[in-house]
Amino acid sequence: MVTPADEGLAIPDAPEQPGVLEASLRTTRDGGRKLLVPYVTGGLGTDWAEIVRAVADAGADAIEIGVPFSDPVMDGPVIQEASELALRAGATPVTIFDELRTIDAGVPIAVMTYYNLAFHMGHQRFAESLAAAGVSAAILPDLPLEEVGPWATAADAAGVETVLLAAPTAPDERLPLVCARARGFVYAVGLLGVTGERDALASSSLVIARRLKAITDKPVLVGVGVSSAAQAVEVCAEADGVVIGSALMRRVLEGAGPAGAGEFIAEVRTALDSAY
């Protein structure tokens, strides 16, 4: 059962025309390639822009940029640490957007952050700032379907796609509602838990990808817990692609630099391309 939203919180229908991110991912997928979306924490260290370019050059199909928030409840230790370091170094939405504007990654950019940063700046201003920085999409993991209305209205108007998450706990009747409102891609949450590396791929990753693929032709990417090239290959048996965050950011925190980050993403790219 989905509790009906208040009148003031009506959920607008998603625009029919796919945005830049969705169109790009669809084209790539339909060309027979599995989708690879690395996550990079914005404002971490002095070379984060170079890391973005390096993972783009290594074969990313789109890139998720984390805008750090003080209380990241969906994130595990690695992204928490990256966020905290970036915040301590003075990263703000404004500094990150300014720098994003200068990065020509050659692939669509999605910003991943928490809702309060958008709410505090104001929906319209935040959405327009994203668009002005060349960002195609936003991912706000603490803004579920029932609450997305006011933000989505502003984001749609600014041409920013709002990616929605679909979780293993969702009952069957909920998933079509999520898919209908999701833009860019459908972010399938691979497991019950927060972001972070796991030794083995959770079987729930395959199940949620299969459930989503059965009901939507929007790109379905699995994130949370996809930790290696082998796991990416495994989950892509069902999914259109993967989001890889903690596995990449752990390497960055360990000092891998742009070269090491690029190497890791190239490894995943190669594994996906040779498997499919």
Next chain:
Amino acid sequence: MALAEPSSSGRFGEFGGRYVPETLVPACHELERAFRSAWGDPTFRNELDGLLADYAGRPSPLTECHRLSEELGVRVLLKREDLNHTGSHKINNVLGQALLAKRMGKSRLVAETGAGQHGVASATAAALMGMECMVFMGEVDIERQALNVFRMKLLGAEVVPAVSGSRTLKDAVNEAMRDWVATVETTHYCLGSVMGPHPYPWMVREFHTVIGTEARAQCEKLLDGGVPDIVTACVGGGSNAIGIFSGFADTDAELVGVEPAGGAAVGRGVPGVVHGMKSYLMQDEFGQVQEAHSISAGLDYPGVGPEHSFLSSIGRARYEAVTDEQVIDAFQLLSRTEGIIPALEPAHALAWISRDRKELAGKTVLLNMSGRGDKDVGQMMDILG
């Protein structure tokens, strides 16, 4: 007006809602359904009332403070939640939620705690009902509330330090939510205040209305059918305040919440979204949540329950802030004049009465004595030497 049920999306006016990761949305729906069903079920209500009476020791008395009143020139009545089992009002909510969790077939409780009172209450209910219990507590709070940490362990709970951010209550909530995201199928998140995603602010309030209901009847008896001029309580998340306010919302009594100066979310009046709710929130110019600073671990929280934001926005309740120094004085004042050592949290409400005693002269003020001060004696020994 009595305190109303929130809207279908869990809102009190513009505040509240359900800003949680998608993984938790079905669990919030399930909890709302279960609570509605239980709250309307006489069997559940009788079982809870039985526990509140025979286990927690309700009703709690109303104490008139003669010597304190004489010293302040303000007639002060105390609702003695400090006399409940486990030493605070927290047990009301926890017994309700633990019973509900059992009814939902959950075998494990996860909780956050600041001063440790909610953690101790959760551990107690888990022990009573044979459930597993894990309590997240900020590393800073673990240090200043060592006695409660030991209590929780004694009661069979596992206490896990929250080491991120400010390492206080805010971060304990983050860790509890992260645990719940991973364990939602077997675990109930036993949230300790009138905060978080819908239905928590409403459900926790309902479990604490017993405070207001009792106090209203006790005041009517003492005041010949009247009500106090003012009803006051400390506010961190705001559960004890909502509990006592609920008994007087439909009267002429003025409702006054007292926040710590270093954690005055309502006082600053800037709305934000964190921990599943839209409410007033201490934050910087970009919306990053700020760290609260208070002598009291239980009030060391940058947000506040959404219904308090609502009551403030419509002018039904007002919110004052007091400093740590004023609280330390009030802590000693009540101990010396009445033989009641208060917890540092309700000492905030007394600190406000004491500070504003000239304006309050001759009035009758009901103060919710939400907890006893045993847990704070060590900390006060260091401060007072």
